[in-house]
Amino acid sequence: MTNIYFVRHAQPLYSHSDTATRPLTDEGERDCAEVVKVFRDIKLDHAISSPYVRSYNTIKATAEEHGLKIYTDERLCERKKGNGSNNMEMFKKRWTDMSYCEADGECLNDLQKRNIDVINELLAEHKDENIILGTHGTALSTILNYYDNSFGLEGFLRIIDFLPYVVRCGFEGNKMIEKEELLIIEKVYNG
Secondary structure, three states: OOEEEEEEEOEEOOOOOOOOOOOOHHHHHHHHHHHHHHOOOOOOOEEOOOOHHHHHHHHHHHHOOOOOOEEOOHHHOOOOOOOOOOHHHHHHHHHHOOOOOOOOOOOOOHHHHHHHHHHHHHHHHOOOEEEEEEEEEEEEHHHHHHHHHOOHHHHHHOOOEEEEEEEEEEEEEEEEEEEEEEEEEOOOOOO
């Protein structure tokens, strides 16, 4: 079985306007130690992350403890947000119609496709390995939706305040056969 350990980033500094370079808060940095603890007794073979600072930094200490270089892939970036896109009305619209997006944003279908493309490559290249993957809330939600279409708006809203959040998905070939939550740290989402 191939295991992908999806790690949704710790609490970011929302006042930092550039989404790609948005750092973790001091509290978020401290919570990364909890991520390290989760993986202390798990053999990791490969580390990959969104290049966004908050995702990369959330798994950095874990990768270092396991002697792994973190590879980054632009396709793992979070959804391109448009103006006024983070509110309940927009969440409902996007999850009701995953091809919907605001004019200057990205739809969930496109976000899902680029993330699943990376996952399929990982599953082909790292068969029977344990992979840690630094990700984002919406990106992770679309990944989980791909393998379980009952994961939708309700699932997304459930994990929106989990910063960080670690979920292990076990795969046989390209089929997810197991899902296990390993870490939930609740913070108030403020994005």
